[in-house]
Amino acid sequence: MKYLGLTLLVLAFATSQLLIGGARMLFCLPVYGILAIVSVCAVVPRWRPVGKLPFGSLLTSLLFFGYIVVQTRFAPVEYLARNDLFIVLGSLMVYLLTAVFFVRAEERRFVLFGLLGLAAAQLILGAIQFREGNQYMPFAWMQRSDTWWRASGFYISPNHFAGLVEVIGLMAISMALWSKRSVLERLVMAYLGACCVIGVAISGSRGGYLALISGSVCLLVLSLWTCRYFYRGRWALIAVSTVVAATLVCAIAVSLMFQSASLQKRFFDIRDPGNMRFLLWGAALEQFHLEPIWGTGSGTYISYGRTYRDPQVQNDPVFVHNDYLHLLAEYGMVGAAGFLLFFAWHGVSSFRSIGKLARQVREMGETRGDALALHLGAMSAVSAYVVHSVVDFNLHIPANALVMAMVFGIVANPGVTQASSKWSAKVGEWTIKIALFAIGMFVLVYGVPLIRGEWYAEFTRRALLSYQLAETRALAGEAIKLDPSNPEVYFYAGEAAREMANNQTGDVPALQEEAIGMFKRGLELFPDDSRTMVKLAEAYDQAKRFDEAEEILARAYEIDPNSLYVHAYYGMHYRDQGLILEAANEFQIAKELDRDSVFKVAQIGFAEVQKVLATLPLTPQPEESESMDPEADSQAEPSDTEDPVEPPQ
Secondary structure, three states, rough: OOOHHHHHHHHHHHHHHOOOOHHHHHHHHHHHHHHHHHHHHHOOOOOOOOOOOOOOHHHHHHHHHHHHHHHHHHHOOOHHHHHHHHHHHHHHHHHHHHHHHHHOOOHHHHHHHHHHHHHHHHHHHHHHHHHHHHOOOOOOOOOOOOOOOOOOOOOOHHHHHHHHHHHHHHHHHHHHHHHHOOOHHHHHHHHHHHHHHHHHHHHHHHHHHHHHHHHHHHHHHHHHHHOOOOOOHHHHHHHHHHHHHHHHHHHHHHHHOOOOHHHHHHHHHHOOOOOOOOHHHHHHHHHHOOOOOOOOOOOHHHHHHHHHHOOOOOOOOOOOOOOOHHHHHHHHHHHHHHHHHHHHHHHHHHEEEHHHHHHHHHHHOOOOOHHHHHHHHHHHHHHHHHOOOOOOOOOHHHHHHHHHHHHHHHHHHHOOOOOOHHHHHHHHHHHHHHOOOHHHHHHHHHOOHHHHHHHHHHHHHHHOOOOOOHHHHHHHHHHHOOOOOOOHHHHHHHHHHHHHHHHHOOOHHHHHHHHHHHHHHHHHHOOOOHHHHHHHHHHHHHHHHHHHHHHHHHHHHHOOOOOHHHHHHHHHHHOOOOOOHHHHHHHHHHHHHHHOEEEHHHHOOOOHHHHHHHOOOOOOOOOOOOOOOOOOOOOOOOOOOOOOOOOOO
């Protein structure tokens, strides 16, 4: 029965990874459904905890994750908080299953083999992407929007691909060093671990490079520390030999990496003072100061990221690109304290477990052990994520968050054989079983039924991107029936109706009113959505309701003052009223903000008003101001969860 659960666990990992990391709700909800089935099965009497339950680790986990769950239920925009809610519930299910029920080394090794098989598939695809430099993706509906040469596997973002393979690679290398498996099996592990290291290299992720270095150093130090339990008399010689060998391997790896000019440049660009992430961090700190104790609520960074965005940041700031600051901004110091308690307890207990595992192996007359190998690999993976989370948001990507939940489950309960009182074991066992059953049933009853609505919402989005306006309206209607709480669908429906009215396809006044109504309903669910505001204003302008458009644009400007889109649509608003000079000023601001010239409304609008101003010699024309520094990074790294911010035209 347990191996059926383990198979379903591997299936959940596979589903999340193959579907762009589960970065959209449609792709991650089935994953949580699979995990929910496993969790509900945990009540089977034959599923029993192995050894002594790690009560301290379990308690800190339930406190921290419980706080996040409660916060998501009181979020300002319920739909935006769903991602955090389900990531936490999914991660909690994996963590509890790993820390309590899937404790034996052979069970965890079974899951690791599954992850290595998935990593192999990811690496093959990543190698094709790196070699061809064409962002090749195997499925037509799953395409990258960037033009990078960097490998991303089945993910959209190379950064998150690196965040996956660095963890699996460290676990595999640890198994190769410390497992008591056969020499052949350990050689295979070493080979797959080396392939994962190559995967991090071709991802071009500078955060991945730093994380891999951190994890490798941690594994080296922990291995040398563990050697003291087995080779006391020869420890100094082993330490020197290991350091020399590690240095040689690193030198060879770097020299091979420098054979590629692109990889060499990424390596030397690790220190990048002009990186856009620093600007995103600044916005998060401004947000934190608004509600420092409890935070502003789950899913709110997209709103405050827009409000406090630097003029250089024009891609939608959905994530902070720093898991710690994101947590601090949305969940406050209470959330940060909960995480520190969780992390500190797991860190201290994991170090204590090294000696216990080593002595357990030594008592059996061995110098290696599978449980010890898994534990050292898990600790090294945690060390890698401690660094990587500073510059990326891997823990907001479901596939990576679930893998790290398993890693923390191994850290929490490494499989040390210890006796415990029957009473405490029984109470702890049924407490965890009830918790897993409750979480699983919630996901099955509340989460899984959302899949149909997300299905229609996803195809509505694609239809709009393909400019299939009538189909967009029809699909949006079905999506709204199934899930009326999704503000994105109202945006899609409103934009389709507005475009049809603009093209005079059908009853224009009715389409205009439909568009206005849809945008308004979207704003009722997400009141601070500046993207919907500018489109509502455009719909008002097309209906010649200029006063109402002015009011909504003023709100959009207050919420998102440095957005090129707000200024561009303000320019259109003035142009439609014949206020050419005001329109020229707004278009000029938008044009300066649009450093990469990607938004045609600003470019075309500015050219149009310039022609008009040229016929009015007494009217001063705005001079083209000096552009911002063209050498700085133009945009934040594209996220796995959002399309480019430009509203469909």
